[in-house]
Amino acid sequence: MKRVVQLTTYPLRSPRHGGQLRCAAIRARYRDAGIDVRTIAVMHEDTYRGEREADDIGLAAAFPGWNAALSRFTDLQTGDALAGDERAFREFAARMAQAQPDAIQLEQPWLYPAVRRWLDECLPRDAARPLLVYSSQNIEWKLKRDEMPAGFADPRAYAREVARVEALERAVVAAADLVVACTDEELAELRAADASPTRRAWVTAHNAIAPFAFDTERVAAMERRLGLRRYPLFVGSAHPPNVEGFWQMLAPSLAFLRPGEKIVVAGGVGHVLRQHRRFLAWSGINEPRLAVLGEVPHEDLVALLGGAGAILLPITTGGGSNLKTAEAIYSGRPVLATPHALRGYGDARHWPTITVAAEADAFRRALRALLDGAAPEAGADHAARREEVTWAHALAPLAEAIARLVARGPARA
Amino acid sequence: MTLYIDLTTSVRWRRPPVGIVRVEREFARHCLLHEPGTVFCEIDAAGEYRVIEPRQARVILDDAWCRAEPVAAIGAPPPAPAPAARSRVQRMFDWLAARGPRLVPRAAYPLLRDLGKVLADHHAAFERHRASKRALREAASQAAPEPAAPTAVAQRIEPTAQDTFYSIGLQWHHGALHAWHLKQRTGVRVVEACYDTIPIDYPEYAGSAKQPFSEHFTTVAHTADVVFAISDTSAADLAAFYRRVGLWDVPPIRSVHLATPDVHRDADVDALAADERAALEALAPGDYVLYVSTFETRKNHRLLLQVWKELYRRRGDACPRLVVVGMFGWGVNDLWAEMQASEVWEAGRIVMLHHVSDALLAHLYRGCAFTVFPSIYEGWGLAATESLAYGKLAIVSDAPALREATQGLCPAIHPFDFPRWHEAITRYLDDAAARAAAEARIRAEYVPRHWRDFALDLLAATRAGA
Incomplete structure (x- = not known):
């Protein structure tokens, strides 16, 4: 059986956010394909307590590389700490020695410095070099660049870190045997930035979701609980692009909603929405036009989707592709999205349940029309088409690529 | 088609009416007399509009419903109030406070003191409640048939989509949401009002009212078939607010200018109450300037205080009086302290009058040299039109609504332009001929509006298909 070590900066025991869900789905898909996958999640010792798996590594808070002033770059600092903190690196090397991987899959580029050090210092000279898979989720340096907080105190330091991220991404791509991206656009961008002559494999694995079904009783109970019917629904984490996108598309205010109408907000984004200047x-x-629920269990989320009169995807920035988009498309409920939110989902914009609006004014008018008009029907072929946004479908090309790769064995010693 | 009029504001207002209250009352009076079948109503505690019988409506709309309290003149330091009697509970905690440190550990003393305050406050509230219940019982047993407030058992109104419902009072106090629910339930045409958007556009002069007002006017936008605005200025401001918050589907906003307040030409000094006569006799006719307005920051009394300080410095005892008529408002503590500490106040050249009846106000208008209205912003300026109705010159600020209300007949000066205000006030104090010329122009050109004109215009502007 072929062995793959998957490296992440968050544990996968109880996946909640997009990165966790994607990595957990990839792991499950690999295991289904008969690959022995071992995940090593590396993180600051104060985070994800109680959610870690046996191989996960907590990094000491005492490591001098942590920089709270550059909190947007904690993931970059995590990579520095794993490679630079001797105790952490020894722990990592021990795990790797035990795993003896045929392939190492980096989920995002952050832990590459430690992998490179391990390959240089710890791999026996005569041992076959494991294959390297770079599984990207975004063009990270662009994302970081666009997320600089307004009025940031030290923009030059911030720009330096962005440049480090860019260099790291290029280095990982140059070293990889297989590069995976969430969208065709990002795969093309990574490919265009690859200046080395080495041949490597490239594959797109869209973000997707696990299938779910509506329970009409639960949907009705949720409507009773909320006291709302045909409500707009916004689901998101506290990730800044979620907040910015919401207010960019729904500002200047929610006055266009009538008395008693509320946008139901689920996920960590709700409380942050209320702190925004808009x-x-x-x-x-x-x-009075927001019903902020906070984080909700999966079955409640499914019930919320089932009763929604419009699922809002007001995403205007950020990379990768959005799991919430897949969830919305799969639901068959009416969806109101920006073009950006639909990136990576092919021709979804033409589906009858999906309305696309690029400007704030058009977005608000489209929402008003969705709430006032008859709900668009999903169409007879929806049941078949929605399978395109499930992990089983989305990860098939990746599963095939990894199978080919590990079957071929190390390309370079 | 039946008219329904929300009288909630008038039912609850038992003081001399301010502008908005007067608008609701005058429109309702007109409809009571001239629009047979008009149904009056009030919101109950559950948010339902309940019918007020015509007999009750007549009582509510009678002047007696808004009785004036005794006039209060403030122009000298008030006597120190007598210490209030301490209740038994309070006395017990006074005793504990004195002995506390000896009876309980010192660390527990603050807790005991706080507990004492809470208990004393609760006890005092209970005493007040018991006293008011007793007073109500006694009043009920002695009272004349009036005042007959509507009761909760009255029928809820059942208008149809062909009827028109007017809610034009202090609607934000009792909630525009009730009109929204009525509209949803019955489909009735709804007419609501915009007096001004000052709490939104000038939140610095409106406490924390910006957000409640924003929500109020948003609810109005979703409810009303027509919004009536009291001036073109207010209509434009409301339209601008709707654009600012991104509302595109808004009802038509129609301007209907308010009426000029009634002139009490026949008010007789002998008919005044003793306290009113005393207040009036303290003022020499022609030797004072009048400002009728709530005492609050936006009304810009600060400018007048500075002008009167300057006048007093230059003229000493020959300085005319400034008479300020109006309620105490919000955000003027510093100004009030500054005013009381000033020499011009000490010399009695500024007088403040509260709870002034229409009759006394008529005498004040007739006796003044002229009036001033330096307010920073207005939705209309009822008092400025009142001044013109008495034939008195008003020096006003150049706020657009004030120009509109005074029909361009008055000097208009930027509210912060102290030199020009000082110059204009000095000029019209000293130049009797200029004053007379200004008054002659007002008498010749000012077109007063009557409440009947206002009511007919409002009915016309809000009629279906208008």
Whole structure:
């Protein structure tokens, strides 16, 4: 049996956010394909307590490389700590020696410095060099660049870190035997930036979801609980692009919603929405038009999707492709999305349940029309088409690529 | 087609009416007399509009419903109030406070003191509640048939989509949401009002009212078939607010200018109450300037204080009085302290009058040299039009609504332009001929509006298909 070590910066025991869900789905898909996958998640010792698996590594807070002033780069600092902290690196090397991987799959580029050091220092001279898979989730350096907080105190330091991220991504791509991206556009961008003559494999594995089904009883119970019917639904984490996108597309205010109408907000984004300057500018109008639920269990989320009159995907920035988009498309409920939110989902914009609006004014008018008009029907072929956004479908090309790769064995010694 | 009029504001207002209350009352009076079948109603505690019988409506719309309290003149330091009697509970905690450190550990003393305050406050509240219940019982047993407030058992109104419902009072106090629910339930045409958007556009002069007002006017946008605005200025401001918050589907906004307040030409000094006569006799006719307005930051009394300080410095005892008529408002503590500490106040050249009846106000208008209205922003400026109705010159700020209300007949000066205000006030104090010329122009050109004109215009502007 072929062995793959999967390296992440978050544990996969209880996946919640997009990165965790994707990595857990890849792991499951590999295992289904008969590959022995061992995940090593590396993170600051104060994070994800109680969620770690046996091979995961907590990094000491005492490592001098942590820089709270550059908190957007904690993942980059995690890679520095694993490669630079001797105790952590020894722990990592021990895990790798035990695993004896045929392939190492880096989920995002952050832990590559430690992998390179391990390959240089710890791999016996006569041992076959494991294959390297770079599984990207975004063009990270662009994402970091675009996320610089307004009025950041030290923009030059921030720019330096962005440049480090860019160099790291290029290095990982140059060293990889297989490069995986979430969208065709990002795969093309990574490919264009690859200046080395080495041949490597390239594959797109879209983000997707696990199938789910609506329970009409649960949907009705949720509507009763909320006291709402045909409500707009926004689901998201507290990730800054979620907040920015929401207010960019729904500002200047939620006044276009009638008394009693509310946007139901599930996930960590809700509380952050209320701290945004656009919320505060017209808080008297916005507050009664939001029903902020916080994080909800999966079965409640499915019930919320089932009752939604419009699932909102107001995403305007950020890389990769959005799991929430897949969830919305799969649901068959009406979806209102920006073009950006649909990246990576091919011709989904033409599906009858999906409305696309690129500008704030058009977005708000489209939402009003969705709430006032008859709900668009999903169409007879929806049941078949929605399978395209399940992990089983989305990860098939990756499973084939990894199978080919590990069957071929190390390309270079 | 039946008219329904929300009288909630008038039912609850038992003081001399301010502008908005007067608008609701005058429109309702007109409809009571001239629009047979008009149904009056009030919101109950559950948010339902309940019918007020015509007999009750007549009582509510009678002047007696808004009785004036005794006039209060403030122009000298008030006597120190007598210490209030301490209740038994309070006395017990006074005793504990004195002995506390000896009876309980010192560390527990603050807790005991706080507990004492809570208990004393609760006890005092209970005493007040018991006293008010007793007073109500006694009043009920002695009272005349009036005042007959509507009762909760009255029928809820059942208008149809062909009827028109007017809610034009202090709607934000009792909630525009009730009109929204009525509209959803019955489909009735709804007319709501915009007096101004000052709490939104000038939140610095409106406490924390910006957000509640934003929500209020948003609810109005979703409810009303027509919004009536009291001036073109207010209509434009409301339209601008709707654009600012991104509302595109809004009802038509129609301007209907308010009426000029009634002139009480026949008010007789002998008919005034003793306290009112005393207040009036303290003022020499022609030797004071009048400002009728709530005492609050936006009304810009600060400018007048500075002008009067300067006048007093230059003229000493020959300085005319400034008479300020109006309620105490919000955000003027510093100004009030500054005013009381000033020499011009000490010399009695500024007088403040509260709870002024229409009759006394008529005498004040007739006796003043002219009026001033330096307010920073207005939705209309009822008092400025009132001044013109009495034939008195008003020096006003150049706020657009004030120009609109005074029909361009008054000097208009930027509210922060102290030199020009000082110059204009000095000029019209000293130049009797200029004053007379200004008054002659007002008498010749000012077109007063009557409440009947206002009511007919409002009915016309809000009629279906208008």
